[in-house]
Amino acid sequence: MAAASPEIERLISLLSKLPGLGPRSARRAALALLKRREQLLTPLALALADAAEKVRSCSVCGSPDTQDPCSVCSDRSRDATLVCVVEEAGGLWAMERGASYRGRYHVLGGLLSALDGVGPDSLRIGELVSRVGAGEVREVILALPATVDGQTTAHYLAERLAASGVSVTSLARGVPVGGELDWLDDGTIAQALRARRPA
Amino acid sequence: MRAALTRLTLTDFRSYARGELALTGGAVFLFGPNGAGKTNLLEAVSFLAPGRGLRGAAATEVGRREPGEGEGEGRPWAVAAVLSDADGETRVGTGAEPDTARRRVRIEGEPVPPGRLSDLVRLVWLTPQQDRLFLEGGSERRRFLDRLVFADQPRHAAAVSAYEKAIRERTRLLTDGPNDPEWLNALEAQAAEAGAVLATARHKTLTALQAEIDARSERPFPQAGLSLSEDWHSEGSGERLREALARGRARDAAAGRALSGPHRTDLLVNLREKDRPAAEGSTGEQKALVLNLVLAQAARLARDPEAPAPILLLDEVAAHLDPARRAALFDEITALGLQTFLTGTDRSLFEGLFGRGQGVRVEGGALEPENG
Ligand SMILES: Nc1ncnc2c1ncn2[C@@H]1O[C@H](COP(=O)(O)OP(=O)(O)OP(=O)(O)O)[C@@H](O)[C@H]1O
Numbered sequence: 001m002a003a004a005s006p007e008i009e010r011l012i013s014l015l016s017k018l019p020g021l022g023p024r025s026a027r028r029a030a031l032a033l034l035k036r037r038e039q040l041l042t043p044l045a046l047a048l049a050d051a052a053e054k055v056r057s058c059s060v061c062g063s064p065d066t067q068d069p070c071s072v073c074s075d076r077s078r079d080a081t082l083v084c085v086v087e088e089a090g091g092l093w094a095m096e097r098g099a100s101y102r103g104r105y106h107v108l109g110g111l112l113s114a115l116d117g118v119g120p121d122s123l124r125i126g127e128l129v130s131r132v133g134a135g136e137v138r139e140v141i142l143a144l145p146a147t148v149d150g151q152t153t154a155h156y157l158a159e160r161l162a163a164s165g166v167s168v169t170s171l172a173r174g175v176p177v178g179g180e181l182d183w184l185d186d187g188t189i190a191q192a193l194r195a196r197r198p199a
Numbered sequence: 200m201r202a203a204l205t206r207l208t209l210t211d212f213r214s215y216a217r218g219e220l221a222l223t224g225g226a227v228f229l230f231g232p233n234g235a236g237k238t239n240l241l242e243a244v245s246f247l248a249p250g251r252g253l254r255g256a257a258a259t260e261v262g263r264r265e266p267g268e269g270e271g272e273g274r275p276w277a278v279a280a281v282l283s284d285a286d287g288e289t290r291v292g293t294g295a296e297p298d299t300a301r302r303r304v305r306i307e308g309e310p311v312p313p314g315r316l317s318d319l320v321r322l323v324w325l326t327p328q329q330d331r332l333f334l335e336g337g338s339e340r341r342r343f344l345d346r347l348v349f350a351d352q353p354r355h356a357a358a359v360s361a362y363e364k365a366i367r368e369r370t371r372l373l374t375d376g377p378n379d380p381e382w383l384n385a386l387e388a389q390a391a392e393a394g395a396v397l398a399t400a401r402h403k404t405l406t407a408l409q410a411e412i413d414a415r416s417e418r419p420f421p422q423a424g425l426s427l428s429e430d431w432h433s434e435g436s437g438e439r440l441r442e443a444l445a446r447g448r449a450r451d452a453a454a455g456r457a458l459s460g461p462h463r464t465d466l467l468v469n470l471r472e473k474d475r476p477a478a479e480g481s482t483g484e485q486k487a488l489v490l491n492l493v494l495a496q497a498a499r500l501a502r503d504p505e506a507p508a509p510i511l512l513l514d515e516v517a518a519h520l521d522p523a524r525r526a527a528l529f530d531e532i533t534a535l536g537l538q539t540f541l542t543g544t545d546r547s548l549f550e551g552l553f554g555r556g557q558g559v560r561v562e563g564g565a566l567e568p569e570n571g
Pocket residue numbers: 212213214215231232233234235236237238239240260261262263264265273543544
């Protein structure tokens with residue numbers, strides 16, 4: 001079998017870096033793109049270029065958006081005294097789908113994990129502490145996964161925020177252990193939000 | 200009918216290119232020469248529970264390889280079974296591709312996470328490696344203990360892995376830094392919470408198992424006196440563990456591992472009659488002691504109406520037992536009515552099961568059920 005051209009190899013190797021795609025599925029994805037040039041490959045390339053050019057992290061909450069501050073942070077109807085901390089933007093989108101939350105967000109950009117070399121400085125924890133220190137926030141809701149990393153991060157944040165005097169709560173479990181926020185249905189999220197408890 | 204496998208199909212699993220077996224439930228004795236594939240068949244069944252099976256093998260290791268093919272060259276393999284119980288039949292399947300470490304599981308054709316298997320199948324096994332259980336270091340016994348607990352309380356596995364993960368994270372932080380007290384506090388809180396849960400589960404299973412063993416005193420098997428070397432389960436142990444971890448930081452950093460906690464707990468086993476540590480018993484006594492423990496576990500699990508009846512895998516169990524104990528074993532598994540797979544090199548070892556169980560000759564990569 002002749003080797004694929006370097007352009008195709010590069011496409012495959014980049015695709016295989018996406019979460020959920022191993023080398024095998026990356027090859028299949030690349031093939032699907034190349035076969036459907038007009039419908040898929042070109043529009044995707046344009047969408048990627050567009051996103052790369054326009055999308056930025058919100059300087060307040062860290063979520064990706066084309067405007068800064070993002071649409072949530074600049075929406076004056078949303079309660080600025082309430083901040084919900086999520087691991088990644090996926091958690092934010094999941095909460096927004098639930099449509100029962102009217103506060104703001106803070107995207108950490110990951111979870112503490114010594115084994116993976118992710119410490120407090122690699123996450124947007126300092127930003128959270130100063131945001132809370134600025135005074136407007138009254139409650140921080142920790143919506144982090146019920147995994148060891150998630151709960152360690154929650155515990156750590158509760159301790160770091162203790163001095164500020166804000167109330168720190170977490171989503172009630174009802175959320176299955178090991179559960180990722182983006183996989184929950186809207187009803188579960190709404191319920192977990194109502195039953196939040198002191199962290 | 201108690202939960203039993205009524206059909207088993209192996210595809211490219213270990214030495215089997217393809218193996219098929221129709222079963223009736225109850226005792227199944229597999230006999231054939233060394234290397235014929237008897238233990239491989241038991242291992243295949245053991246993959247119908249979550250985890251790494253009775254040899255502790257990775258999913259990538261067990262695909263069939265031709266002579267000369269190296270590790271990682273195994274074929275994609277599958278083990279499929281029909282599980283029958285009072286509610287009818289369920290199709291269960293598992294397998295893996297050589298390049299993905301993760302084992303796939305299907306129930307009724309639907310992909311499901313492996314953990315779901317514990318709703319359907321519970322396994323209790325005994326292998327010749329466990330003959331050395333009392334002579335080896337504590338880690339083997341701890342694994343044995345945790346498997347007993349896991350079969351009893353499936354959620355135990357989640358507590359064990361959460362605890363181990365929190366401890367690994369903490370060790371990494373202690374050895375490689377940064378020295379961040381709040382981060383360490385957070386990890387120790389996680390470890391303490393999961394550690395107390397897992398220790399409590401161990402204690403609960405052990406207490407129940409001891410009661411079961413005590414109730415079996417008339418059987419011709421030596422009885423075990425069971426205890427844990429450390430108490431991380433009684434009231435307030437979570438807090439105690441958290442304090443112990445916090446106090447032990449400097450020491451653990453120097454050692455490069457955590458020196459206290461339930462991951463160090465040993466299962467202590469005494470030979471009741473002689474009031475001596477099990478390690479001092481004869482080879483046959485030790486084997487019979489573990490066997491009795493495993494049978495007690497099976498008998499206890501079998502009474503739980505909420506969970507599937509256990510299936511027993513007893514590898515080479517007949518060989519070391521004297522005739523009286525062998526007869527008692529066969530009587531007992533017949534009385535329990537649980538599906539039980541036994542192996543041995545000679546058909547004659549299973550004479551006591553003739554007419555009460557199903558014989559299968561294993562030879563040359565093939566499975567031949569005996570008639571009648
Ligand atoms: N991945 C594999 N592919 C092909 N053959 C394998 C693989 N793994 C193990 N085997 C073969 O399986 C055989 C061992 O089978 P098994 O352990 O089931 O034997 P057994 O019948 O239990 O024998 P004994 O009576 O000695 O316990 C060995 O000959 C080994 O080479």
